[in-house]
Amino acid sequence: MDKIIIVADSGYFRAYRIFKNPMESARIEIIKEFDNPEAHGKLGEILSDSAGKFGLGGGKTGVKGYGEPHNLELENKKRAIKVLAKNINKLIAGSACKKWYMAAGKKINRQILEYLDPAVKAKLSRNIPSDLTNAGKSEILARFEEA
Numbered sequence: 001m002d003k004i005i006i007v008a009d010s011g012y013f014r015a016y017r018i019f020k021n022p023m024e025s026a027r028i029e030i031i032k033e034f035d036n037p038e039a040h041g042k043l044g045e046i047l048s049d050s051a052g053k054f055g056l057g058g059g060k061t062g063v064k065g066y067g068e069p070h071n072l073e074l075e076n077k078k079r080a081i082k083v084l085a086k087n088i089n090k091l092i093a094g095s096a097c098k099k100w101y102m103a104a105g106k107k108i109n110r111q112i113l114e115y116l117d118p119a120v121k122a123k124l125s126r127n128i129p130s131d132l133t134n135a136g137k138s139e140i141l142a143r144f145e146e147a
Contacts (some may be wrong), residue, residue, distance in 0.1 A: 085115030
């Protein structure tokens, strides 16, 4: 494979291979999709809404066992981006591509780049901070041809 395009959002990516025949215009085909269902879940689905009260005493002055999930949502997003970058590393390192392109949302683009292996990051030719996961193939190809 000469060139790969990866479009990503938090917890999901789609990888395309670019085909270019001499007598035809370029086209892309999906070679891999990755979806991390944990990244799309709501915090309320992970946590219970009833705090455990066993052994905490009672009454109005008793100690309550309500822990606050201070950074739990942030940690889940961070973990999802690490898993995403790990899968991108595996795909690019395992392929024979010379160049690859990436489009990821502005909020996660820089974070994905931080978790990429140096060898994989060195092959990155174009990076567009835009979420193109719902875009059609022709739009994705056009965005990378003009960049």
